[in-house]
Amino acid sequence: MTKRKRSPRRPTAAGVIGCVVCGVLLAGASYLIEACGGIGFVPSWEQLATWLGVPVGGPDAADLAEGDATVTFFDVGQGDSVLVASGADTCLIDAGTPDAADSLVAMLYAAGVTELDTMVMTHPHADHLGGMARVLQSIEVETLVTPPLSEDERASAQVAEVLEWADTTGTAVVTAADEMTIAVGDGTLTVLMAGLPEADDVNNESLCLRYSLGDFAFLDTGDAEADAEEALAARCGFGLRCTLFKAGHHGSSTSNSETLLSLVRPE
Template structure:
């Protein structure tokens, strides 16, 4: 009798456990369903909820923004973020960050996700090269998302600027920053970790807003990196006539690799070992132009492109060697160059 009672008690206990498990699983499924709905709605409504991409990155599953693993431990990195037919470059040195341009509004969530994955908690500088939508579209979102120590602006007085509502809203947002924005002038130098950002030329007076783009030099142990926004031949000519020291190991091709920039004389003066082109896949502008690619070939410059290689990260390794890692490539091979001292 005692044995039968024990068996009945055991069976009842098992049944009770199964019921509790089913109830718990049902409750968990309901919680997950509600959470998924909140995350999805939050992405569409810009709520302060994590995105699916951030969640995937946290658990190492699904699609992530992707920072090349080879570059992750380096103190000095230059991230050419794949934001399509647009520009966004993240400078990183010893835990300090600066963002140069911010892509389009359509790509702003991808940009924010990438900045989070890169470890950005605050930005020392947000730098606007010029106020066009493919360079400032995501800038307001960046300013809302991260504390920013200083915003650096081009000289708007040097060319006509179209003040679209989105541009005016961005400028109003910049005006609310704790530190007043600074207009960059030639000779200015800004510190980022153990690196410096120097304004070599602050654009030129022109009827073309591209030409207010400054020429900037980022110098860190192991690398000299030159960038010129969408500056065109007029700006490049002015830099050459001024006798500006343009030499750099790494060069970001002007104006997405357009033939309106990247003149042979300018590229020769820069004398880069590597050039990176930020452009969208199959873009309607034909960037980068074949004339520019041919100039790079003649000068022995190795070219990486965000349309072909995804996000490109230049980094300096422990032996002071400048290396390139990419997130998308048919060969998926890393390139390395010895940095110029």
Template sequence: MLTLSSASILPFTFPTWGDAYTAVTGEPASSQSVFALAEISSAAQSKSSTSETLSGKQMSVYIIDVGQGSSTLFTTGDNSILIDAGENDQGGKVLDCLNALKINHLDYIIGTHPHSDHIGGMDDVLKKVEVDTVILPKVPDAILPTTKTYEDVLTLLAEKKIKVITAAPGKSYVIGAMKLETLGPVGEYDDLNNESVVSKISFANTSVLVSGDAETAAEKDILKKDFNLKSDIYVAGHHGSSTSTGKAFLAAIKPAFAAISCGENNDYGHPSASTLQKLKDKGVTVYRTDLNGTIVFTTDGKNIAVKTEK
């Protein structure tokens, strides 16, 4: 029997996993059961369920509820990576999470693309937290200028003399017990969404794929490369929009879980019914920040435990 806890995760702490939490192995998505979103704390059967608690060194992945935006934190306690920081008015929410976890140093920040709902809060983070390296996409001259928010971030990075790397497909970085791979963008596009940095973070045998706002055109180009996209957790592209999470891309990822970061009753209709149906058809267990608040996945490299804010 597999049970999802609806207990609050605020203030943010490293979870101590026990019987109240989901614990599943990182097996193919076909072995996972689908949970009705309105019944997130109900029980269901899963071939990969286990009563074992997590042990040893762990990585936690926080899908921070920043409303209609995106911010994902990876941390082992020793090392931390932040991907995006939500809208301009959500930087404080990201800092609250970092402060509660006593994280005052980030090894890497990835700004997936220049839209403010992804990098708007980044200046708040850069002003308060020590950051070693920032990874950003190369924006083609054809679609310059970008956004004032992005230009402000670039100015702050220069002022603070923080190392900036342009995302290169196929490049990998070892960050303590984590491995970061940048998989996209692999081409140039006329849409900033498709210039999103697509990344895969691995911890032992567990991996997470984050695709920013990359849409199907960018997804198709990534599929042409010889990348291993298989990931246990998929942070769904473009807030679950119908323009992302193409069938072939999803089939290559084969996730057991998907996390969708979107605002409650947002004006964009995110997530789309078509994306939710594709995930359901593949047997993917879905979590949404608009319904579940902040979502925390914790893994020991083999098993994955899940906890939601609500």
């Protein structure tokens, strides 16, 4: 018996409409996940991948060390000091306490740092600027970036010492402003917010910084507390997303608010 050849089935109007509707729904879902993924009932791409058993790639410590940028956290006791390096460029964010100053310089030397393109003071507290005078004495620093400082803050003993050593060593001193950018290698360090305007607490004067290079981003909010974090969140929104986040104010409960963390969502 000869079998009849079946003619190819033509798409029906209902099928075409169904495909269009599916495409629109997928596009809408993609937009929703991109904008709100990980918040409330909306899953992130990473969560979806985990549920579906799809491996998720991302930079780990080795990748960052061998790639175009490195972020190094120095142990300076109850204080902060972070080195961002890319190519031949280096930027030191804060310099720990006075007691850790010599150790910080030794760690910089051990890391191969003999000069700094930029050193940033997030705010004028001793556990962040305490080692800056010693760094200026020991290592050539091209530019010192400070937050907007009041006359009283400039006259305080530790800030005055840092500014005097900057003058002695020929280091340029620049006052940070909102949206100021600093090139570090192929990446950019951006001052997202130069402190909370009219802050009633020195912690809320902290520079909020974001370094970005390709798909990598690092966020450092100094000691900014909840009020400053709210202002930062309102200003930047999802632009705060990052790969790496240094917990604000040494991980204190006065910082790292749910509002901020829901936007940052570090890896």
